[in-house]
Amino acid sequence: MDAVKPRIAIDMDEVMGDTLGKMLECYNRDYADCLTVDDLRGKKLRHVAKCGSEVSKYFEDPSFLRDLKVIPDSQDVIRELQSRYEIFIATAAMEVPASFAAKYEWLKEHFDFIPNTHIVFCGDKSIINADYLIDDHAYQFERFRGQGILYTASHNIEETRYPRVNNWREVADLFLK
Structure with a gap:
């Protein structure tokens, strides 16, 4: 056994x-921003993004994580x-x-x-x-x-x-x- x-x-x-890399890529493209991982120390993207919690919309795309x-x-x-x-x-x-x-x-x-x-x-x-x-x-x-x-x-x-x-x-x- x-x-x-x-x-x-x-x-x-x-x-x-x-996942964060993909979110940053999409967010920066869609909102003409240039946020980096270093900009997020201790925070989630939704806390610093121009669109706030609207960044969660990326997850609505069934292929986003693919x-x-x-x-x-x-x-x-x-x-x-x-x-x-x-x-x-x-x-x-x-x-x-x-x-x-x-x-x-x-x-x-x-x-x-x-x-x-x-x-x-x-x-x-x-x-x-x-x-x-x-x-x-x-x-x-x-x-x-x-x-x-x-x-x-x-x-x-x-x-x-x-x-x-x-x-x-x-x-x-x-x-x-």
Whole structure:
């Protein structure tokens, strides 16, 4: 009988895929602005955008998340993690129901080594039964029973309540050493 591997659940947006980069690209194009990630330190785009929370309109496009850039090293590190851990992708797709198909297609293109049975579309991630959750939103850890690991993003830079990783090499150092 195989030993039970510890489980790691991993968020998709801003952890595996560069959602903010795509939003900034679209926003700057549509509003003739030149905001950068550095302009957002400690804030979300909707807090500094000329159009405010209207930037969320991008998520209404069912294909918006389909062509995100892959966060550097995420593919290699997640593939390595699978040798020691059971890996699940846990994405809060219920926040943007139109995104299901695009998220799934993106995952199948860039992370085809993750079985379909290990992709979880959810809302409240406290439902996930895992030892660790790597996520860029600290609120997801509040009811999660395992250990939350905060993946650095511009909006969470001031969060100090949880262990933090800044990139996928740091994830590898944390889990594979």
